[in-house]
Amino acid sequence: MTTKPLLKVENLKKYFPVKKGLLGKTVGYVKAVDDVSFYVNEGETLGIVGESGCGKSTTGRMLMRLLEPTEGKVEFDGKDLTSLTSEEMRKTRRDIQMVFQDPYASLNPRHTIEKILEEPLVVHGIDNSKERKKKVREFLEIVGLSAYHAKRYPHQFSGGQRQRIGIARALMTNPKLIIADEPVSALDVSIQSQVLNLMQDLQKDFNLTYIFIAHDLGVVRHISDRVGVMYLGKMVEIAESEQLYAQPLHPYTKALLSAVPVPDPNHQKEQILLEGDIPNPANPPSGCTFHTRCPAKMDICMKAIPKLFEQYSGHSVACHLYSELSGNDIKQMEGSL
Amino acid sequence: MTELAPKIDGITKEKVIKTSGPWREAWNGFRKSKVAVVGAGIVLFFILLAIFGPLIAKEGINDQVLGDRLLPPSAEFWLGTDDLGRDILSRIIHGARISLWVGFFSVIGSVVVGSALGIIAGYYGRWVDTIISRVFDIMLAFPSILLAIAIISVLGPNLQNALIAIAIINVPNFGRLIRSKVLSIKEDEYITAAKGIGMKDARILISHILPNSMAPVIVQGTLAIATAILEAAALGFLGLGAQAPMPEWGKMLADSKNYLQSAPWTMIFPGMAIMLTVLGFNLMGDGLRDALDPRMKN
Numbered sequence: 001m002t003t004k005p006l007l008k009v010e011n012l013k014k015y016f017p018v019k020k021g022l023l024g025k026t027v028g029y030v031k032a033v034d035d036v037s038f039y040v041n042e043g044e045t046l047g048i049v050g051e052s053g054c055g056k057s058t059t060g061r062m063l064m065r066l067l068e069p070t071e072g073k074v075e076f077d078g079k080d081l082t083s084l085t086s087e088e089m090r091k092t093r094r095d096i097q098m099v100f101q102d103p104y105a106s107l108n109p110r111h112t113i114e115k116i117l118e119e120p121l122v123v124h125g126i127d128n129s130k131e132r133k134k135k136v137r138e139f140l141e142i143v144g145l146s147a148y149h150a151k152r153y154p155h156q157f158s159g160g161q162r163q164r165i166g167i168a169r170a171l172m173t174n175p176k177l178i179i180a181d182e183p184v185s186a187l188d189v190s191i192q193s194q195v196l197n198l199m200q201d202l203q204k205d206f207n208l209t210y211i212f213i214a215h216d217l218g219v220v221r222h223i224s225d226r227v228g229v230m231y232l233g234k235m236v237e238i239a240e241s242e243q244l245y246a247q248p249l250h251p252y253t254k255a256l257l258s259a260v261p262v263p264d265p266n267h268q269k270e271q272i273l274l275e276g277d278i279p280n281p282a283n284p285p286s287g288c289t290f291h292t293r294c295p296a297k298m299d300i301c302m303k304a305i306p307k308l309f310e311q312y313s314g315h316s317v318a319c320h321l322y323s324e325l326s327g328n329d330i331k332q333m334e335g336s337l
Numbered sequence: 338m339t340e341l342a343p344k345i346d347g348i349t350k351e352k353v354i355k356t357s358g359p360w361r362e363a364w365n366g367f368r369k370s371k372v373a374v375v376g377a378g379i380v381l382f383f384i385l386l387a388i389f390g391p392l393i394a395k396e397g398i399n400d401q402v403l404g405d406r407l408l409p410p411s412a413e414f415w416l417g418t419d420d421l422g423r424d425i426l427s428r429i430i431h432g433a434r435i436s437l438w439v440g441f442f443s444v445i446g447s448v449v450v451g452s453a454l455g456i457i458a459g460y461y462g463r464w465v466d467t468i469i470s471r472v473f474d475i476m477l478a479f480p481s482i483l484l485a486i487a488i489i490s491v492l493g494p495n496l497q498n499a500l501i502a503i504a505i506i507n508v509p510n511f512g513r514l515i516r517s518k519v520l521s522i523k524e525d526e527y528i529t530a531a532k533g534i535g536m537k538d539a540r541i542l543i544s545h546i547l548p549n550s551m552a553p554v555i556v557q558g559t560l561a562i563a564t565a566i567l568e569a570a571a572l573g574f575l576g577l578g579a580q581a582p583m584p585e586w587g588k589m590l591a592d593s594k595n596y597l598q599s600a601p602w603t604m605i606f607p608g609m610a611i612m613l614t615v616l617g618f619n620l621m622g623d624g625l626r627d628a629l630d631p632r633m634k635n
Contacts (some may be wrong), residue, residue: 092535228567
């Protein structure tokens with residue numbers, strides 16, 4: 001695997017203005033994504049997890065500029081996407097494609113599968129009509145459907161089949177990066193694994209890079225090389241997948257992982273229960289946004305915003321528990337518990 | 338025969354599954370409603386009458402034979418004659434062409450203009466939406482017939498101007514309908530998907546948003562044809578639409594109002610023609626609504 005970053009995100013922010021009154025005066029901002037930085041290497045899968053409303057989908061959409069970032073830089077393949085004109089961005093979308101959450105809503109009900117799959121090629125002026133139609137049939141076979149499905153309409157397919165169509169559409173232009181926004185959360189568990197395996201096979205065959213957004217930790221572990229955890233618009237921890245699941249650092253990550261059900265009836269559950277609800281992103285808590293629910297809260301947490309920094313090689317965390325301590329101290333601390 | 342039946346049934350079912358696009362499904366739904374089919378039958382009858390009728394009943398609809406004035410229905414004059422001795426039946430047949438012409442083209446005009454404005458308002462939002470929507474609100478604040486009269490008094494009273502006036506007063510209805518539809522469609526994920534593919538706005542509007550917002554327009558359009566025919570007749574009755582000696586139904590009503598007591602057929606038959614056409618379009622529109630409205634689908 002190459003280690004060249006294909007996508008680098010720096011200090012990405014999205015503030016939605018809250019308007020009130022007759023004249024639409026801005027009275028505040030919802031900080032949907034607040035200062036998020038990460039990178040994705042070529043050929044790897046970065047999983048992004050977090051509960052609903054934490055800004056993971058917003059982040060995904062900003063990477064494609066389907067939403068305009070308020071601030072920050074998105075560097076893709078050496079180009080800063082945020083500085084492109086909308087026409088240049090439109091052309092760049094050939095290399096970044098998206099798979100959507102709801103396979104029932106993401107396909108136009110009035111178009112045949114052929115038309116849906118052909119569209120990306122038409123838009124970017126790739127191939128002539130005959131070649132395009134051939135390619136549509138080829139890709140239908142690749143994602144596990146049949147060529148004769150081309151003439152059908154979306155409502156004649158099941159959810160899993162539709163998601164395969166959605167994936168085929170994303171592949172048509174031979175993109176480098178695919179942003180998958182909860183691609184399996186709308187599907188049955190048995191279908192989920194089929195679609196995940198398909199995505200993994202395709203990654204090998206087409207040398208794809210994935211950003212995989214999900215709220216299901218099991219799914220993310222299965223598919224991701226690295227995983228980032230988001231909470232209230234901030235990236236709180238990011239690490240190699242194995243590392244994160246074996247040794248989570250951030251209290252929020254620990255709580256999340258402890259909530260994953262274990263298929264063993266004798267397993268002694270040590271679930272960390274978080275108290276309270278996710279705070280309102282229009283009025284986030286001071287300091288560390290997690291301090292209202294954190295079991296390891298300290299005084300500093302209410303005052304200072306913790307910075308994301310590299311605790312171990314490739315394992316970054318944004319928490320005051322660690323900023324003062326070295327890696328060894330933590331190992332000792334955990335040993336003594 | 339009984340052995341063959343299920344097999345044939347199976348074949349037709351397979352065919353339906355393979356080719357059933359959204360429009361075909363709507364047609365299947367429409368066919369099931371008897372009332373709607375009756376409405377469509379009435380409409381079709383008047384359309385055929387408008388196209389072929391004048392070819393059959395071509396002899397002098399405007400020829401005044403004063404000796405034959407105000408004759409009751411008979412073998413020679415099936416629906417009687419009017420105060421100037423003209424055959425009412427052939428005048429009604431010719432009138433069908435005028436009424437349907439006004440109905441169709443005024444509605445087409447308002448659909449085209451209303452759709453364009455509605456789509457722009459709904460898709461681009463912000464100040465464009467504000468301006469267009471407020472203009473619609475102002476137009477809707479006037480009673481429609483009053484607005485039509487005002488427009489005609491500017492343009493001058495004749496049939497063509499009546500058509501234009503009716504088209505204009507119906508624009509805000511279609512504009513608001515499309516705007517609200519576009520507002521909901523543009524949040525659908527397949528529109529985001531289309532943007533994600535790298536599609537241009539204009540293409541998204543034409544190939545995704547327009548076809549998906551057409552269903553309520555077709556329903557509203559059918560019902561609006563009925564209203565337009567009524568409005569044209571009303572304007573004709575007031576002397577602001579078709580001018581004499583045009584055999585326009587509303588005008589015929591106006592001309593015969595003095596003879597209601599002595600020769601009621603002069604009024605009843607043109608009135609029935611209006612009533613039947615409007616009823617036909619309304620029944621058909623209701624059927625279309627049931628067939629096309631997604632909320633009625635399971």
